[in-house]
Amino acid sequence: MIVLGIESSCDETAAAVVKDGKQLLSNMVSSSMDLHAQYGGVIPEIAARSHIEAVLPVIQQALTGAGCTWNDIDAIAVTQGAGLLGSLLIGVLAARTLAIAKRKPLYAVNHVEGHIYANFLTETSLPNYVLPDMQPVFPMLGVIVSGGHSQLVLWRDHFDYTLLGQTQDDAIGEAFDKVAKIIGLPYPGGINVSKKALEGDPQAFSLPKARMEGKYDFSFSGLKTAVLRLAQEQTGNDYSLPSTALPSLLKEAQKANIAASFQRIACETIVDKVLLACAEFSPKSVVIGGGVAANTELRRQLANRLPFPISYTDMKLCGDNGAMIATLGCFHALHNRPVADPYTLEVSPNLSM
Numbered sequence: 001m002i003v004l005g006i007e008s009s010c011d012e013t014a015a016a017v018v019k020d021g022k023q024l025l026s027n028m029v030s031s032s033m034d035l036h037a038q039y040g041g042v043i044p045e046i047a048a049r050s051h052i053e054a055v056l057p058v059i060q061q062a063l064t065g066a067g068c069t070w071n072d073i074d075a076i077a078v079t080q081g082a083g084l085l086g087s088l089l090i091g092v093l094a095a096r097t098l099a100i101a102k103r104k105p106l107y108a109v110n111h112v113e114g115h116i117y118a119n120f121l122t123e124t125s126l127p128n129y130v131l132p133d134m135q136p137v138f139p140m141l142g143v144i145v146s147g148g149h150s151q152l153v154l155w156r157d158h159f160d161y162t163l164l165g166q167t168q169d170d171a172i173g174e175a176f177d178k179v180a181k182i183i184g185l186p187y188p189g190g191i192n193v194s195k196k197a198l199e200g201d202p203q204a205f206s207l208p209k210a211r212m213e214g215k216y217d218f219s220f221s222g223l224k225t226a227v228l229r230l231a232q233e234q235t236g237n238d239y240s241l242p243s244t245a246l247p248s249l250l251k252e253a254q255k256a257n258i259a260a261s262f263q264r265i266a267c268e269t270i271v272d273k274v275l276l277a278c279a280e281f282s283p284k285s286v287v288i289g290g291g292v293a294a295n296t297e298l299r300r301q302l303a304n305r306l307p308f309p310i311s312y313t314d315m316k317l318c319g320d321n322g323a324m325i326a327t328l329g330c331f332h333a334l335h336n337r338p339v340a341d342p343y344t345l346e347v348s349p350n351l352s353m
C-alpha cells in the first residue's frame with residue numbers, strides 16, 4: 001500500500017510518499033514562513049497564494065524523491081482540517097483533481113490525528129532521519145502539542161479513541177509564540193523561545209499553573225498573561241506599560257530567564273497530566289505529536305519523570321508535513337474506512353477529534 005499524502009493546513013505546502021504506514025519514501029516541505037516573518041505571524045491570504053504556487057511542484061518532488069510514478073501510487077490522502085480555510089482549500093482541490101485525473105481513491109485525513117501518526121514511521125532509506133525502532137502499541141496515549149491544539153487522547157486501536165482533555169483557551173504552541181512576541185524574539189516564536197531559554201535560569205521566576213475542572217484539560221492563557229506582568233515588573237514599570245515597549249526595555253539576561261521559566265512551567269503543565277493519564281489508563285505507549293514535540297525541555301522532563309522511556313519521531317516530522325498525512329492515510333486505506341468522493345470532499349477548518 002503506497003500512499004501520497006498532501007498537507008496544506010497552515011503555511012507549509014507538503015507532500016510525501018509512505019509505504020504500508022511505516023516506511024518513509026519521501027518527504028517534501030515548502031514553507032512560506034519567510035514571507036510571514038515580517039508580519040510576525042501567518043497571514044492567511046499569503047499562505048493560500050503560496051500554496052497555489054507550490055502544491056504541484058511539491059507533489060512532483062515527492063513522487064520523484066520516492067522513485068515513484070503515478071502507477072505506483074495506490075491512494076491519495078489529504079488534510080481535510082483543522083486549519084486555515086484558504087490554505088486547506090488548495091491542498092484539497094489539488095488532491096481531488098489528482099484523484100479524479102489519476103483514478104486513485106482519496107482519503108480525508110484529520111491533521112491533528114496525523115501528528116500522532118508521524119510516530120508510526122519506523123523505516124526509511126532517506127538520509128538524516130532518525131526514526132523510532134518500532135511502531136507504537138495500543139492502548140496508546142497521544143499527546144498533541146501544536147500551534148492550534150493541546151490534547152490528550154487515548155487510542156484503544158486505530159480510529160477508536162477518546163479525547164481525555166484539551167486546552168480551554170490557547171494551545172501550548174500559541175503560548176510559546178505569544179511569549180516570543182512579549183519579550184521581542186523573532187517569528188517563528190516557539191523555536192526562538194527554546195533557544196533563548198538555553199541562556200537562562202528555568203528557576204529564575206515562579207509562574208502559575210492553571211487549575212482546571214477537567215482532570216485532563218489545559219489552559220495557557222493565564223500563563224501568558226503572567227509572563228506579560230512579569231516582563232512589565234522586570235522593566236521597573238507598572239502594568240500600564242504597553243507590551244510593545246517591552247522588547248527594547250528588557251535586558252537579554254531578563255529575556256533568557258523569562259523564556260526559561262515560562263518554558264519550564266509550560267512543559268510541566270503538559271507532563272503533569274501525561275503522568276496522571278499514565279497512572280489512570282496504563283497505556284502501552286506514549287506518543288507525542290505536533291510542533292512543540294520538537295521542544296527539548298519537554299523531552300527532557302518526560303524522560304526524567306515518566307517511569308518508562310518513550311520514543312520520538314524525527315524533529316523534521318514534528319511540525320507540519322505530508323508524511324504524517326500519508327501514514328494515517330495508509331491506515332485509513334488498510335482499515336477500509338470510507339473513501340471520500342473526490343467530487344464532493346469539502347474542507348473542514350474546525351475539524352475536531
Ligand code: KG4
Binds near residue numbers: 115149190290294319
Ligand atoms: O504542529 P505545528 O507545526 O502546526 C500546527 O498544527 O499548529 O506546530 C507549530 C507550533 C508553533 O506554535 C511553534 O511555535 C511551535 O509549534 N514550535 C515549538 C518548537 N518548534 C515549533 N515550540 C516550542 N519549542 C520548539 N522547539
Ligand code: ZN
Binds near residue numbers: 111115146147291320
Ligand atoms: Zn500541525
